[in-house]
Amino acid sequence: MKEERVELKKFKWDINTAVNSVPYILIVLLIILFSALSPAFRTYRNMIEILVLASIFLMLATGETFPVLIGSIDLSVGSMIVGSGIVAATIDPSGGFITVVLMLVLGLLAGIINGSITVFLKLPSFIVTLATSFILSGIGIALTKGYCIGIRSRQFNWITTGNLIAGVPNVILWALIVYFVFVYINERTKFGRYLFAIGGDEDVAARMGINVNKYRIIAFALSGLLTGFATLFLSSKLGVVSGRLGPTYLFNALIAVVIGGTPLSGGIGGVKKTFIGVLIITILENGMNLIGMDIRVQYIIKTVVLIFAVYVNSIPVRSKIDFMK
Amino acid sequence: MEKEKTIILYALMQYLPIAILIAVSIFFGILYETFFSIANLYNILRQASFLMIISMGMSFVILMGSIDASVGAMVTLTGAISALAVPFMGWTAIFPGILAGALLGFINGLIIVKWKIPSFLETLAMMSALDGIALIVMKSSPINIDCKAYFNITGGSLIGNMPNLSLIPIVVVLICIYIGRRTHFGRSIYVIGANERVSHYSGINVRFTQLMAFMTCGLLCGLAGSLEASLFEAACPYMGQDLMMNSIAAVVIGGTQLTGGVGGPIRTIFGVILIAILGSGMNFMGLTTASKEIATGIVMIAAVAANMDRSKMPFVK
Numbered sequence: 001m002k003e004e005r006v007e008l009k010k011f012k013w014d015i016n017t018a019v020n021s022v023p024y025i026l027i028v029l030l031i032i033l034f035s036a037l038s039p040a041f042r043t044y045r046n047m048i049e050i051l052v053l054a055s056i057f058l059m060l061a062t063g064e065t066f067p068v069l070i071g072s073i074d075l076s077v078g079s080m081i082v083g084s085g086i087v088a089a090t091i092d093p094s095g096g097f098i099t100v101v102l103m104l105v106l107g108l109l110a111g112i113i114n115g116s117i118t119v120f121l122k123l124p125s126f127i128v129t130l131a132t133s134f135i136l137s138g139i140g141i142a143l144t145k146g147y148c149i150g151i152r153s154r155q156f157n158w159i160t161t162g163n164l165i166a167g168v169p170n171v172i173l174w175a176l177i178v179y180f181v182f183v184y185i186n187e188r189t190k191f192g193r194y195l196f197a198i199g200g201d202e203d204v205a206a207r208m209g210i211n212v213n214k215y216r217i218i219a220f221a222l223s224g225l226l227t228g229f230a231t232l233f234l235s236s237k238l239g240v241v242s243g244r245l246g247p248t249y250l251f252n253a254l255i256a257v258v259i260g261g262t263p264l265s266g267g268i269g270g271v272k273k274t275f276i277g278v279l280i281i282t283i284l285e286n287g288m289n290l291i292g293m294d295i296r297v298q299y300i301i302k303t304v305v306l307i308f309a310v311y312v313n314s315i316p317v318r319s320k321i322d323f324m325k
Numbered sequence: 326m327e328k329e330k331t332i333i334l335y336a337l338m339q340y341l342p343i344a345i346l347i348a349v350s351i352f353f354g355i356l357y358e359t360f361f362s363i364a365n366l367y368n369i370l371r372q373a374s375f376l377m378i379i380s381m382g383m384s385f386v387i388l389m390g391s392i393d394a395s396v397g398a399m400v401t402l403t404g405a406i407s408a409l410a411v412p413f414m415g416w417t418a419i420f421p422g423i424l425a426g427a428l429l430g431f432i433n434g435l436i437i438v439k440w441k442i443p444s445f446l447e448t449l450a451m452m453s454a455l456d457g458i459a460l461i462v463m464k465s466s467p468i469n470i471d472c473k474a475y476f477n478i479t480g481g482s483l484i485g486n487m488p489n490l491s492l493i494p495i496v497v498v499l500i501c502i503y504i505g506r507r508t509h510f511g512r513s514i515y516v517i518g519a520n521e522r523v524s525h526y527s528g529i530n531v532r533f534t535q536l537m538a539f540m541t542c543g544l545l546c547g548l549a550g551s552l553e554a555s556l557f558e559a560a561c562p563y564m565g566q567d568l569m570m571n572s573i574a575a576v577v578i579g580g581t582q583l584t585g586g587v588g589g590p591i592r593t594i595f596g597v598i599l600i601a602i603l604g605s606g607m608n609f610m611g612l613t614t615a616s617k618e619i620a621t622g623i624v625m626i627a628a629v630a631a632n633m634d635r636s637k638m639p640f641v642k
């Protein structure tokens with residue numbers, strides 16, 4: 001009997017690996033670019049600031065990854081920061097334990113509502129979350145007329161800016177802990193694997209017996225919960241709960257998810273990949289700010305980046321789409 | 326018996342938008358006596374005019390199964406372009422605005438069709454970009470217009486006593502109904518919305534039609550933008566912001582389904598009137614802008630939920 005020789009797996013440079021390596025190449029390029037263009041970028045202090053911002057965006061983007069993985073989308077994350085943050089701060093402006101819990105719980109609640117409306121009324125998620133984003137920002141404005149609610153509390157501020165480890169702001173620690181918890185959930189639990197299945201082919205997943213509706217609601221709930229974390233960290237850092245936010249946060253989250261490697265059609269990528277996407281968008285925004293780029297131009301650039309990222313990341317799954325609506 | 330019930334139900338559903346329209350009108354009419362005064366009706370008509378033009382464009386896009394979230398930003402930007410052109414071109418400054426709108430719509434369509442980017446995402450991103458460009462062009466503050474002839478586009482009266490502002494949407498609506506019903510392009514839109522693959526196999530040039538539909542929507546937004554600049558005598562940042570949600574709501578309430586293939590410009594007329602009446606009524610009730618945003622969001626969910634053709638979507642993303 002002929003013995004089969006086991007060949008070493010050769011590294012294949014195909015379209016998949018090319019697309020997967022784009023984020024890493026991009027980060028290196030961006031760091032080089034901005035280091036060259038702006039002396040302020042190169043400082044240690046700026047690096048820490050980038051990490052702090054990235055921590056906040058990491059929460060947001062991780063949350064966004066769950067609906068996107070499933071093939072849906074959550075457009076309400078930005079407004080959720082305003083809506084749930086303002087409501088939490090209105091109920092308990094002291095910044096104590098209750099405020100913290102409220103922010104998380106309200107985010108979770110908003111996410112559950114998003115998911116429920118999508119599932120039970122059988123509406124496309126982008127319409128539901130678009131409407132919810134208006135409702136949430138409306139609630140935020142109604143309660144404060146657009147002003148911010150200040151939270152003056154040392155402990156609250158400590159959550160983000162304190163130093164459990166010298167030189168490292170706390171928020172980075174919390175964000176990493178939460179992040180790895182959700183990476184674990186996404187990669188190693190039944191629930192997480194099912195999300196990949198549903199995103200890959202929802203019809204097949206449903207026929208396999210996966211309760212698509214239940215997992216969809218949970219995905220949106222997680223999105224809301226993680227947005228709650230982002231709300232918490234953001235308002236802790238700033239000392240105020242913002243009454244009005246631009247579309248920046250939503251955009252950044254979407255860009256991070258898509259650049260990271262989770263295409264909008266879902267099914268591949270996942271929370272693990274979102275990390276690099278978050279770094280990219282944070283460095284991009286920080287760099288653009290430091291070189292003094294007009295914010296309106298920044299919007300335009302981010303739009304181009306978003307469209308480009310969606311395009312590049314949909315290349316592996318091109319065959320699934322005949323015509324895009 | 327079952328079949329009869331379904332048929333009756335279906336026939337009733339056709340008239341639901343009109344019924345709601347009448348109900349809401351009566352509601353507000355009873356609540357506020359001045360609601361049906363000539364002055365207020367004029368107001369409603371004025372609000373409805375811009376919404377009507379844009380919703381016609383949006384009807385075509387939604388009929389195809391796509392969506393255009395950038396309409397508000399397109400209105401703002403084209404309004405700014407027209408405002409900038411007035412000192413050089415007088416009243417003909419309306420044309421650069423319309424052309425700019427068509428160009429923007431064309432770009433939208435191109436990206437969606439060529440790069441297969443989902444329409445809602447692309448138009449959402451485009452909305453941000455266009456708002457940014459508009460801000461740059463306007464230098465972040467309103468552009469004032471000072472040209473009598475330009476104001477007359479909306480203010481003047483070509484026919485008898487009717488202000489032009491009310492005349493133009495009527496013309497637009499008639500043209501759009503004609504396009505929708507009697508041109509190859511219009512019929513293709515219906516078929517694409519119903520089933521893209523089948524329409525492709527039937528020989529319809531799906532990509533071209535999609536491109537043209539987005540361009541039409543952009544063109545109509547350009548028209549609306551120029552008209553808004555004419556009416557307000559200025560171009561302001563974020564001028565068209567409310568129009569996006571309202572036009573989607575209007576089209577959907579009117580009876581055109583988001584999945585496409587059913588509905589059209591005629592149905593949208595009722596949706597627009599309903600939204601305009603609702604808007605005016607909310608003003609009467611003294612609701613703040615925030616509450617109106619909330620209400621519009623709820624109305625949109627309710628409208629989409631009520632109108633969805635569930636059988637066509639085995640699973641919802």
